[in-house]
Amino acid sequence: MLNVSLIGAGNLATHLFKAFDKADEIIVSRWYSRNLNKIKSYANRTEIIDKLDDLKAADICIIAISDDAIAGVSQQLPFTDRLVVHTSGSVGIHELDGKNRRGVLYPLQTFSEEAEVDFGQVPFCLETLDKDDLTILRQLAGSIGSPYYRISTEQRQTLHLAAVFVNNFVNQLYRVGHEITDIKNIPFDILKPLILETAKKVQHMSPFMAQTGPARRNDSKTIKRHLNLLENPMHKELYEKLTESIQQTHGRKKL
Amino acid sequence: MLNVSLIGAGNLATHLFKAFDKADEIIVSRWYSRNLNKIKSYANRTEIIDKLDDLKAADICIIAISDDAIAGVSQQLPFTDRLVVHTSGSVGIHELDGKNRRGVLYPLQTFSEEAEVDFGQVPFCLETLDKDDLTILRQLAGSIGSPYYRISTEQRQTLHLAAVFVNNFVNQLYRVGHEITDIKNIPFDILKPLILETAKKVQHMSPFMAQTGPARRNDSKTIKRHLNLLENPMHKELYEKLTESIQQTHGRKKL
Numbered sequence: 020m021l022n023v024s025l026i027g028a029g030n031l032a033t034h035l036f037k038a039f040d041k042a043d044e045i046i047v048s049r050w051y052s053r054n055l056n057k058i059k060s061y062a063n064r065t066e067i068i069d070k071l072d073d074l075k076a077a078d079i080c081i082i083a084i085s086d087d088a089i090a091g092v093s094q095q096l097p098f099t100d101r102l103v104v105h106t107s108g109s110v111g112i113h114e115l116d117g118k119n120r121r122g123v124l125y126p127l128q129t130f131s132e133e134a135e136v137d138f139g140q141v142p143f144c145l146e147t148l149d150k151d152d153l154t155i156l157r158q159l160a161g162s163i164g165s166p167y168y169r170i171s172t173e174q175r176q177t178l179h180l181a182a183v184f185v186n187n188f189v190n191q192l193y194r195v196g197h198e199i200t201d202i203k204n205i206p207f208d209i210l211k212p213l214i215l216e217t218a219k220k221v222q223h224m225s226p227f228m229a230q231t232g233p234a235r236r237n238d239s240k241t242i243k244r245h246l247n248l249l250e251n252p253m254h255k256e257l258y259e260k261l262t263e264s265i266q267q268t269h270g271r272k273k274l
Numbered sequence: 275m276l277n278v279s280l281i282g283a284g285n286l287a288t289h290l291f292k293a294f295d296k297a298d299e300i301i302v303s304r305w306y307s308r309n310l311n312k313i314k315s316y317a318n319r320t321e322i323i324d325k326l327d328d329l330k331a332a333d334i335c336i337i338a339i340s341d342d343a344i345a346g347v348s349q350q351l352p353f354t355d356r357l358v359v360h361t362s363g364s365v366g367i368h369e370l371d372g373k374n375r376r377g378v379l380y381p382l383q384t385f386s387e388e389a390e391v392d393f394g395q396v397p398f399c400l401e402t403l404d405k406d407d408l409t410i411l412r413q414l415a416g417s418i419g420s421p422y423y424r425i426s427t428e429q430r431q432t433l434h435l436a437a438v439f440v441n442n443f444v445n446q447l448y449r450v451g452h453e454i455t456d457i458k459n460i461p462f463d464i465l466k467p468l469i470l471e472t473a474k475k476v477q478h479m480s481p482f483m484a485q486t487g488p489a490r491r492n493d494s495k496t497i498k499r500h501l502n503l504l505e506n507p508m509h510k511e512l513y514e515k516l517t518e519s520i521q522q523t524h525g526r527k528k529l
Binding site for chain 1: 364382383384386389395396397399423425428429431432433435436437438439440441442443444445446447448449450451452454455457458459460461462463464465466467468469470471472473474475476477479480481482484485486487488489490496499500503504508511512513515516518519520522523
């Protein structure tokens with residue numbers, strides 16, 4: 020059985036609480052938020068508090084708050100020599116105050132407020148200074164059915180950057196697709212199965228192998244026609260840059 | 275019952291044949307390929323031919339071959355006044371020879387040779403010059419369980435372009451994610467659930483609403499750190515251009 024203290028009331032903290040609350044091997048003994056209103060609906064499931072001094076030592080204290088606030092909060096914890104972890108993709112492990120044992124529990128996934136989270140699809144990147152603490156984090160991730168990987172601070176920061184490409188930037192290309200179709204009164208719905216299939220394809224095939232299309236084929240006729248069709252200068256620039264990138268990857272000549 | 279002649283032996287033609295062969299209301303009476311070897315394993319399911327002159331008039335003749343060859347093949351068909359459709363995203367309906375009734379049956383999806391295709395997830399863009407012919411194409415798409423939309427040539431060419439963004443270009447961003455993680459010995463597997471979730475999110479939420487991350491938040495500290503981490507000049511350029519695009523979309527100031 021793992022006894023957990025949780026700090027924070029954002030999307031991630033709330034999803035974590037719900038998953039921990041369901042897990043047989045985890046008890047969330049205290050849940051801290053500056054603003055009790057945000058978590059008061061859970062008051063019957065755990066002890067909710069709005070003073071850091073009311074936190075008690077637990078097996079793990081999880082700080083799931085914004086990057087800039089992590090170091091400060093870790094200094095204010097009213098206990099020492101306990102395992103304290105943050106959940107950030109970019110904050111180094113040493114930014115946590117050294118009076119406690121330090122670790123990181125970074126979930127590489129996108130969370131929205133409304134949607135239920137299936138933690139079986141949330142890989143956790145684990146880092147600790149002490150080897151025994153890694154065992155605790157593995158136990159925690161395993162208890163909610165999540166896959167986990169041992170990942171150093173440098174690797175985690177790289178993953179956070181890679182996630183910007185495959186999540187934020189990919190989503191922006193969906194947005195461009197939406198803009199392009201909207202102008203011609205085409206329902207965006209037509210593109211949705213393709214979006215899903217493109218993501219499914221790389222689950223079992225490398226993106227390199229999965230590539231198709233005019234840039235991959237070096238089909239300059241189609242590329243030219245597409246560039247002529249694009250009216251928005253930013254769409255044109257993105258088309259050119261991404262075509263160039265595909266041709267670099269696949270060893271074709273430049274546009 | 276619809277009697278179909280099929281021309282071509284590529285991925286799409288082969289997946290179409292399999293779907294038609296299973297459908298109760300469709301009979302593929304002849305299947306043409308220049309190279310009989312490619313389709314000979316289906317000889318027990320339909321009549322396979324390698325001479326266009328051996329084609330007979332059917333309810334629909336589907337030309338599923340490369341863009342450049344469509345016009346020529348449509349001229350060589352040994353019948354007139356029948357419904358002849360191509361399956362291209364970019365070829366105009368009028369490029370088909372006028373001796374037959376003309377139409378387009380464009381599946382907006384990515385096909386690979388190995389994977390089975392679920393045609394329930396393949397939206398068809400339908401176009402015909404004659405209204406009655408549209409009914410035939412609707413019946414055909416419906417028979418294999420596919421959603422369908424009436425789409426003009428101009429709209430279809432726009433969709434083809436949008437598909438390059440949400441499929442080829444998105445896949446290239448997956449590739450960049452793969453390259454970035456590979457250098458640091460991080461398994462690409464960690465990114466796969468995020469890739470899938472990002473695609474799932476826009477099935478029920480607009481890409482505009484779904485956007486998160488440093489560019490959306492205008493978090494210039496993180497953006498700078500990411501740009502410093504990137505060693506590959508093309509990765510850097512893509513990061514800058516896509517960040518700029520997100521900031522344009524969401525009305526934030528430039529980098």
